[in-house]
Amino acid sequence: MTEPVGVEVTGRRHLDRGWEEELLVSVLDGEVSPQRTEVRGDGERHQSEEGEHAHSRPGVPPRHRTGAVSRSVLVDAPSGAHPVGPSDRPPDDGRYPATVPPTPEFIGDHLLRIGDIRFHYEHPLNHVPPDHLGIEKVRSLLEAYFELWNRLRPRRVVELGIRRGGSTAMLCELGGAERIVSVELSATRLEALDRYVAARGVPDVVHPHYGVDQSDRNRLARIVDDEFEEAPLDLVIDDASHLYDESRASFEVLFPRLRPGGVYLLEDWRWEHMMAGQLAAALERDPVVRREIEARIVAENRIAPDTPMSRLVLELVVTRAECEDVVADVVVGPFWAAVRRGPAPLDPQAFRLDDHARDLLHVLTPLA
Numbered sequence: 001m002t003e004p005v006g007v008e009v010t011g012r013r014h015l016d017r018g019w020e021e022e023l024l025v026s027v028l029d030g031e032v033s034p035q036r037t038e039v040r041g042d043g044e045r046h047q048s049e050e051g052e053h054a055h056s057r058p059g060v061p062p063r064h065r066t067g068a069v070s071r072s073v074l075v076d077a078p079s080g081a082h083p084v085g086p087s088d089r090p091p092d093d094g095r096y097p098a099t100v101p102p103t104p105e106f107i108g109d110h111l112l113r114i115g116d117i118r119f120h121y122e123h124p125l126n127h128v129p130p131d132h133l134g135i136e137k138v139r140s141l142l143e144a145y146f147e148l149w150n151r152l153r154p155r156r157v158v159e160l161g162i163r164r165g166g167s168t169a170m171l172c173e174l175g176g177a178e179r180i181v182s183v184e185l186s187a188t189r190l191e192a193l194d195r196y197v198a199a200r201g202v203p204d205v206v207h208p209h210y211g212v213d214q215s216d217r218n219r220l221a222r223i224v225d226d227e228f229e230e231a232p233l234d235l236v237i238d239d240a241s242h243l244y245d246e247s248r249a250s251f252e253v254l255f256p257r258l259r260p261g262g263v264y265l266l267e268d269w270r271w272e273h274m275m276a277g278q279l280a281a282a283l284e285r286d287p288v289v290r291r292e293i294e295a296r297i298v299a300e301n302r303i304a305p306d307t308p309m310s311r312l313v314l315e316l317v318v319t320r321a322e323c324e325d326v327v328a329d330v331v332v333g334p335f336w337a338a339v340r341r342g343p344a345p346l347d348p349q350a351f352r353l354d355d356h357a358r359d360l361l362h363v364l365t366p367l368a
């Protein structure tokens with residue numbers, strides 16, 4: 001008889017109106033039970049019946065417990081895994097500050113100070129202390145941002161996914177940007193970000209747009225074209241839904257609006273793999289149960305009901321293989337996949353990846 005095995009992994013995905021869905025996939029005694037809990041920004045929780053059932057079951061105590069393995073639990077890898085070199089900076093017209101002022105300073109586990117602005121960084125982001133701006137990132141990811149910013153020196157920036165406003169304010173504090181347009185699905189205006197903008201006197205730089213879905217192609221295109229008057233972007237950061245369809249839609253709108261050499265970051269591109277990997281690793285000691293669980297995960301799509309985000313990264317690699325003048329580089333690191341735009345002219349109204357990633361060798365579609 002197979003011994004009972006228990007393991008849990010968790011992940012979060014963002015829902016509408018400030019709610020998030022926390023997904024806990026547990027395996028107890030060979031049974032895969034996804035538990036979905038809706039969590040609101042203020043901490044209110046609503047558990048689904050499926051979840052209550054899954055957890056009230058008198059189960060075997062987990063033998064392997066991976067703990068709260070969020071899709072954001074990222075290895076402390078060296079930063080800088082991105083394709084940006086000094087030659088990718090926009091032409092120097094003397095308007096960019098010589099150094100990035102002031103130097104970001106980490107204090108303790110969750111406090112980042114840039115000048116007199118205090119940020120509370122944490123992933124997942126929970127309670128943000130008063131007078132702090134909340135950033136949902138780990139320290140090594142923040143360090144990767146500082147390095148990228150220094151090398152790329154972006155002026156025109158689009159950020160998808162605002163959450164508590166801290167990442168938007170941080171980008172502004174890194175200096176040199178003439179406009180940062182940030183887009184958020186939740187329609188609730190963030191007072192903390194408004195207070196920051198007023199206190200720092202940067203209403204011309206920081207322009208948040210609430211209640212905008214990253215997959216709404218027309219609206220996103222309108223916002224960006226109005227904001228930048230069709231001047232090309234230097235940097236796009238997609239830290240919004242982390243879902244394939246949504247991310248691909250905004251990629252197709254924004255990538256052709258980058259300048260050649262501009263960079264598109266797809267954050268958290270591998271979260272589904274991390275969850276599945278944790279689950280598989282924890283079951284390693286019991287190959288029979290492991291095979292059974294893996295088969296069920298695949299058959300029932302238990303972990304990732306949508307196409308995983310990594311598919312978009314693979315499509316971009318195929319685009320790089322077939323059209324290097326469209327995608328100059330794809331550098332895949334622990335935090336993000338960084339996609340650098342090539343020199344080919346791209347029609348912002350009609351750009352579709354399928355026209356470039358034709359996958360002539362069937363890399364993405366196995367031959368029947």
Ligand SMILES: C[S@@+](CC[C@H](N)C(=O)[O-])C[C@H]1O[C@@H](n2cnc3c(N)ncnc32)[C@H](O)[C@@H]1O
Nearest residue numbers: 014135136161163167184185213214239240241
């Ligand atoms: C990971 S958080 C962003 C974290 C923020 N950039 C930071 O570093 O603190 C993701 C955000 O994207 C938003 N979001 C989720 N789906 C979205 C969508 N389809 N369009 C726009 N924003 C979305 C969520 O409401 C959430 O605020």
